[in-house]
Amino acid sequence: WRAGWNALFRVGHVAPPGQGQFKLFTGNPQGRGDFNYVLPIRPDGIVVAGDYVYLAGREDLYPASKSILLTYHLQTNKEVATHVFAESPTFDGLVVANGKIFISTKEGKLICFDSK
16 A cells, blocks of 8 residues: 545636645545545655554644644554644754654744653
8 A cells, every 4th residue: 555645726826715625645646545534734755654644744734823733543544633733834943762752943942742
């Protein structure tokens, strides 16, 4: 399987906020895989570790007032955890190591969550 996120764009400009145009999927973005979710965030980072996929980003609203860390279990195809935080994650600044999830932020902080 492959995992990815998909932002649908119109020619010349980025998708408007709040339209549900960001997806996490396995298989293909048309929903033919086992796993297909419309995301409530504009993802800045994604990590697959073991049976879990972790995504972090600002909420898909304008103006965004919070960031969200989402955790999905790939074997059951279920969302298993959601953590809300105020800081903005940096692009590709999500790491999983030693049972912890680390998020670097644009404000210069390093946030740590327990992956359990």
